[in-house]
Amino acid sequence: METVALAVEEVMGQKSALSNFYAPWNARPFIFRLPTEILEDIFIQCASDYHCEHNDGSPTSDAPSWVNVSYVCHHWRHVALNCATIWTYVFITSSRWTEELLARSRQASLKIRISLPDDTIPQLENTQAVEKVMDHLERIQELCVDVSEPYDKQVLPKLSSRAPRLQTLQITLDDPSLEWPSSLFAGVPPALHTLDLSFCSVRLSSFKLNALTTLSLHDVPDRFRQNIEEFLAVMSYMKDLEHLYLDHALTSATGFLSSAVFRTFEKIDSPHLSHLLIGAPLSTTVALLSCVNIPSKTAVKLECHSEPDCPFHNYAVLCSLFTQRCSMTKDHALSSSTILSLDIVIFEGLTAATLTFSPSERNFNDELDEAWDSNIPLRINVDLSENDGDRIISNICCSMSLSNVRSLRVIQPPFSPGFWRRMLGHLRDIRYIELYGANMPDLSVLSLADLTTDEGARNQDGLAAADRGQSHILAPNLEELMLEWITFLPEGDSDLPEPAITRHSLLDALSTRQGPHGRLTMTRCAIGNSDPFDSGMVWGDGGIHVVYDSENNEE
Template identity: 45%
Template structure:
């Protein structure tokens, strides 16, 4: 006799209920089993801290670009029941906002409860359309909670017209805005009492928009020329920021030559920044002079000064910069506080000559390498000045001759020349001025004929050129750069010696000259250099490295190998 449909349905329901009951029982047993594992016995606070670190690392490298799905760190809430409970009960985990769907935005804001928000939004390439509209909606939705935002990094396009930044931000600590020449009428109505780090790039805003008394880091980059501030007004703003530790000013101010010649400058009351530990200025020479002269910079402060060339600048103007710095950095009484004592010099002849000075020994890195990196490496001062010489005077000896009129070179121990000139006469004059030179580094270009200068006997020509009746004096006791102990060549091209060459410039000639330096010892390092040799109408090229030593009139090659 067939079973009625009603009974079948009832029996199926009882079976389903039993299955559900068993599944719940298995889940409970699995949960109990998981609770016995080591990871489940982690204190909840430690597990939550690990989750937050994962979210913070993702957030710091994401740069605010939109994503199609949730970031990987969200998966911690799907691992197990315990992890999910920890994640959902950690509002800070959900305060690291990312651009995604409106539904996810609402969920993130709800899960973060009242935790301080961290927002990175990259809107640089907005062009209209579906995805761009979604990104704008996301930013507008989050900015409605501006009173909760702690970190705000915005990358905005030229055409950006929104003014959603006009509400007070009492929790804001870190603010970075990169914008393409758009004038904000106001930022946060000046109500930013917790602001500690402010970085503005291409962003012409008024200082009246901020409360800066608690600021510790200020970074201004590429302020549009029409919005660059008056130096006196900016210094007045700095005088109220007594906790400032890091100050970076890159192309933020125009020339202040008029201020330097004014009575206001001569009577200016210096301001104090007692906690300043890092200072970077990239500006016209007159602006650098004005800032350094008007601020009492603590002796512990690391300085990076990059002085752009200005029309009408004279050697006296360059001398003014070094005399302003002399009281902090001069150690030689013979200089009478006219200039700091410099032991390292970099001369870059790639385009317009640029000179980089440092008081440290063997500090041969160019300024670009230390513009941002290497803070805290005990580099108290790094100065780069752009130099202008006419085409007929664009040579190493002329530049050294010019700078020696206001910067004594007798203490220079390290010289790095980028794109070195090749004429022997230039090097004879240059090395003659650097008698305490210990380290010589040449980068990028053809090898100068250093052999006649580095050998024991130096040939000097008395009045008149040697081929025009001049008399050649041989002084066996004179040796240029007598203290030289390190010669480094990097990306330099050699020409291999041939029978037709009257003045060969090759590796062997250089090594032979070093072998004559009796009483002197040192190391030759050749890195990523080229040896060229003519074969008929073609030129063959070999790239190689080499290390060698000279000592007591002998040269010994330690290692040489060809680089593929």
């Protein structure tokens, strides 16, 4: 035993000597001479970034990368262990580690994310860790929870405790029938800044909403959905609201729109609103837009659900709201000069369409489900019927002042010449048109003299009396027409469903245009059932000239 003790003493002595040897060297690099306050700020930023970008709340057996700062050297470890804020970004791990994190954070406010979906096998370690975290609800500042039935007993009952520091609450439940406590936060709702509820059967009256800056309600169970009048009463108290997301959260507003209350309703001011999403029946969308003053800077996304028995199913009222907003004074209106691109995506069978209005030229985005920001001031998803899709889309577009739009893209464009005549007459400064997929629509209107008008009264045919007899070429500034995966009607054949035209018809229309030179590009296009071809041409000077044509092997 004496020999072992001597050996241990010798090893410890060598370690001490080695540490003394490296200490002066470690003190030389600048990174080891940073003040403690700066090191703390760096460590906190590392933990915060991981929490926001990488921590999905799932249980983990490995500590996140930011914990490694406590293992670099004695000095860094001393700084890390004495900075309580670093350890407030709690991650779900073993019960022992969870206790250690809570102890190191001392009494600082906690940021918690918990994600336990229904395919997670319930484990004692996970259950104990979640319980330990939720026992500190009084210290939690940010709580983001995504749980299923096996874990709801560790989370929902704990919400009956006091939570005086809680500012952000985000809860997603896989089962909307899960039972909530009868009294949230001991009957004293915290002054939340952010409230995000998905599939939650809890009433808004359970929370204090005066300080809210973000309210997000998704897929609220039917019996807990508010009617529009109740919601507007609640919204009138949210003076600081910046983000409002309502998706399947409100009931139909057909009764409210026909009531005396609606006719005398005093609009609610939301001066700080920057993002508004409404996914609701068309009547509810109309009611919200009619009853709330929306700032011009607000990015708006509408997902309108048709109501066959509703008098507003034809979108006429919605269009009139856009007209009113665009005709207001410059300080309050959505200026037409901010819209330079229009992107129309038609879904198969003309069942629905997405219209995106952008302030940047050729700003087309195929990821329609991703989050949108102020770079997209307006996006509208609408239900369509096969018979009036053309009219609904053109009515929405033509209800807005789009005289500065330069770029237009249409995906799956099955539209008639009448649609194009109206749209191109409205988009007067269009320079670029891109068509993708489906059959080639009849764009012979590009070569026809058409009667259009400036702003003013129109007769039943849509023409102003002052413009009668004046010829104008539609899209006079058109510089480029891009076609991709477009199918033309075969010459002398009508097997393809209308509307569709032949390639020769399109080339004839472009070659006879009176206007500036332009370029036609066809990529992976086809004639009937033939193989795809690529082709490039230019028009102008009363003709059209081939640049390249893979179908005819021409260069």
